Amino acid sequence: MKKLASILLFVFVATLTTQAQKEKGPKMTPEQQVILKVKKMTLDLNLSAQQQKEIEPLIRQEVQTRTAHLKNRKGDKKPTSEEIFTQKNNRLDAQIKMKDQMKKILTKEQFDKFEKMSRRKKHKSMKKMKHRKDKKRRKGEERD
Numbered sequence: 781m782k783k784l785a786s787i788l789l790f791v792f793v794a795t796l797t798t799q800a801q802k803e804k805g806p807k808m809t810p811e812q813q814v815i816l817k818v819k820k821m822t823l824d825l826n827l828s829a830q831q832q833k834e835i836e837p838l839i840r841q842e843v844q845t846r847t848a849h850l851k852n853r854k855g856d857k858k859p860t861s862e863e864i865f866t867q868k869n870n871r872l873d874a875q876i877k878m879k880d881q882m883k884k885i886l887t888k889e890q891f892d893k894f895e896k897m898s899r900r901k902k903h904k905s906m907k908k909m910k911h912r913k914d915k916k917r918r919k920g921e922e923r924d
Contacts, residue, residue, distance in 0.1 A: 810843045825890045834885045
């Protein structure tokens with residue numbers, strides 16, 4: 781009886797711990813995200829006050845677009861190939877526009893550093909996504 785109770789207690793604690801790890805902290809508002817991103821860019825690129833004012837609307841638009849996209853995502857339903865193409869095309873258009881606008885605002889040295897930061901961020905996110913896919917694949921193999 782004691783073994784059964786200890787096993788049930790262990791399962792209960794393990795379940796609670798797993799659920800607690802899945803829950804993320806409180807979400808920041810879009811305005812808070814904009815402020816933090818502009819401040820981080822100011823520190824990384826040594827932006828002037830004028831540059832900060834010019835970049836803030838760009839970041840605000842980027843955050844609003846991302847927020848709207850996350851809200852519009854359909855649960856577990858997989859998008860069609862046409863929807864995927866449209867999403868990727870729109871995202872690339874937005875990146876091109878952002879890059880052109882940043883090129884106008886930043887100095888050559890700042891823009892070079894911005895490009896380097898963007899590449900590093902993209903590489904890091906790709907690595908993280910690959911890790912998640914590998915993790916899901918391993919989980920699927922364990923179930924079989």
